[in-house]
Amino acid sequence: MGVSQGVYELPAEIPLLEGENKNLILSAGVKKNGISESIIDYPLYDALFDTISVNENFYKNYDTISIKYLQAASLKFNENFEIGNNFFEDLDGNTETNVLPIINQNVFEGNKSGYIQLNSQTNAKIEVAGTAFNLTKGKKHFLELNYKCNIPFKIGLVGNNEFNQVIKTPILTINKKTDYNKIYIQLNSISDNLISNYYKIFILAEKPSDVQIGEIFLDNVKVLEM
Numbered sequence: 375m376g377v378s379q380g381v382y383e384l385p386a387e388i389p390l391l392e393g394e395n396k397n398l399i400l401s402a403g404v405k406k407n408g409i410s411e412s413i414i415d416y417p418l419y420d421a422l423f424d425t426i427s428v429n430e431n432f433y434k435n436y437d438t439i440s441i442k443y444l445q446a447a448s449l450k451f452n453e454n455f456e457i458g459n460n461f462f463e464d465l466d467g468n469t470e471t472n473v474l475p476i477i478n479q480n481v482f483e484g485n486k487s488g489y490i491q492l493n494s495q496t497n498a499k500i501e502v503a504g505t506a507f508n509l510t511k512g513k514k515h516f517l518e519l520n521y522k523c524n525i526p527f528k529i530g531l532v533g534n535n536e537f538n539q540v541i542k543t544p545i546l547t548i549n550k551k552t553d554y555n556k557i558y559i560q561l562n563s564i565s566d567n568l569i570s571n572y573y574k575i576f577i578l579a580e581k582p583s584d585v586q587i588g589e590i591f592l593d594n595v596k597v598l599e600m
């Protein structure tokens with residue numbers, strides 16, 4: 375292993391010590407669980423590799439760095455709301471509260487995003503789950519999503535225990551955000567202690583009484599395994 379040259383917010387100029395044939399690795403960091411103090415190398419992204427010789431006049435510009443998913447990463451769940459919607463399991467028993475695909479200026483990517491609206495006493499709370507997927511023990515797992523919302527919501531996984539009882543594990547409360555944000559949530563607290571042969575993402579939100587219309591927009595909800 376080499377020496378870390380630090381973590382930079384792009385665009386950045388990165389000073390390097392002189393030397394011949396140095397191996398340069400640029401890897402993408404993400405804010406784990408959306409917390410900026412906790413930047414990690416995202417294990418599911420491929421890195422950029424280069425060999426450089428650094429002298430006093432050395433300057434190299436990497437104009438476009440495209441960071442792709444590693445080929446070994448597999449998509450366990452993917453909902454972009456373009457065709458249908460996998461978040462249809464009604465856990466709250468109230469048919470008034472749903473995730474609906476929308477087509478308007480609030481779409482994040484493609485033609486559609488998912489939308490939750492909580493707007494009265496009778497539909498102040500939603501609890502909904504997506505379709506099931508399986509996780510492989512010993513692998514790394516991340517949940518990613520793009521979202522914006524004017525009320526906080528909880529996201530987690532639901533599965534079964536050995537007695538076939540439904541176990542819900544909330545993982546993170548996502549706070550309100552005016553503009554679209556992307557969040558990366560590590561799932562290994564669950565997948566390292568795998569008990570269920572299936573999992574579903576669940577979303578739980580409750581409209582605070584001082585908010586007239588609670589809104590949550592979702593897109594590109596993914597679970598990745600590597």
Ligand SMILES: [Ca+2]
Nearest residue numbers: 454483484486
């Ligand atoms: Ca979309």
Ligand SMILES: [Ca+2]
Nearest residue numbers: 464466468471
């Ligand atoms: Ca409902």
